[in-house]
Amino acid sequence: MLDAVIGGFKESERIVSDALDAHVGSGTLLLADRGLWGLARWHRLRGQGTHLLWRIERRKARRVQDVLPDGSYLARTEANKHSRAAGKVKVPPALVRVIEYRIDGQADVVRLITSLLDHEKYPAAELAALYARRWETEPVFDEIKTHQRGRPVLRSQTPDGVRREVYAHLIVHHATRDLLNEAARILQSTAERTSFTRALHVVRRTVISPSGFSPLGPQT
Incomplete structure (x- = not known):
């Protein structure tokens, strides 16, 4: 977790997430679910130089331009017909590459679009495997909401207090994960093979230990 933005319960995540655009740019590959299309x-x-790999609804990008050797195809996507009929279209169409596949045991087709149009440099199978790793963010949310927070609700009773508490949890999680990465490096292992819960217990014992840190600062 590198950054986050907080909005009100009436605000759409599509609108709130726009505040994170400043953190991506040239050389970044941004993955997103279909709700953010x-x-x-x-x-x-x-326009910022960001490349994109997004899941999309089946009715989008259906105008096939060219079928590529790896099974993906180039297609044109444009504003929906209701916007066109109302004369509100100010955004030009976009040429995208579409990748479709099924997960074993599931009937639904996963449909991705990407700005990476070169099928030789970016094979469809590799991009599909990369997108599947996006779900690795879900255990991160579980680590924060279930194991670290430990309470069904936040303690703060004011909007500012809630924001501070949320960011405090994110900072603690980032620091704990950084500790796990360092431990994995020393042991020549990977952070994925270490237990976040055990690391969190170690951090908590260290913080509350009198020898861990002194709230009074150094003695003179």
């Missing part, structure tokens, strides 16, 4: 957002991020 937007043609204007696509153009804006591409």
Whole structure:
């Protein structure tokens, strides 16, 4: 977890997430679920030099331009027909590459679009495998919400207090994960093979230990 943005319960995550655009740019590959799709957002991020690999609904990007040797295809996506009929279209169409596949045992087709159009440099199978790793963010949310927080609700009773508490949890999680990465490096292992819960217990014991740190600072 490198950054986060907090909004009100009435605010759409699609709108709130726009605040994170400043943290991506040239050389970044941004993965996102289908709920964040937007043609204007696509153009804006591409204008920053960001490459995109997003899941998308099946009815999007259906105008096939060219079928590629790896099974993916180039297609044109544009604003929906309701926007066009109302004369509100200000965003040009975009040429995207579509990758479709099924997960074993599931009937639904996973449909991705990407700005990486070169099928030789970026094979469809590799991009599909990379997108599957996006779900590794879910255990991170579980670490923070279930194991670290330890309470069903936040303690703060004010909006500012809630924001501070959320960011405090994110900072603690980042520091704990950084500790795990360092331990894995020393042991020549990987952080994925270490237990976040055990590391969190170690951190808590160290923090509350009198020898861990002194709230009074150094004695003179």
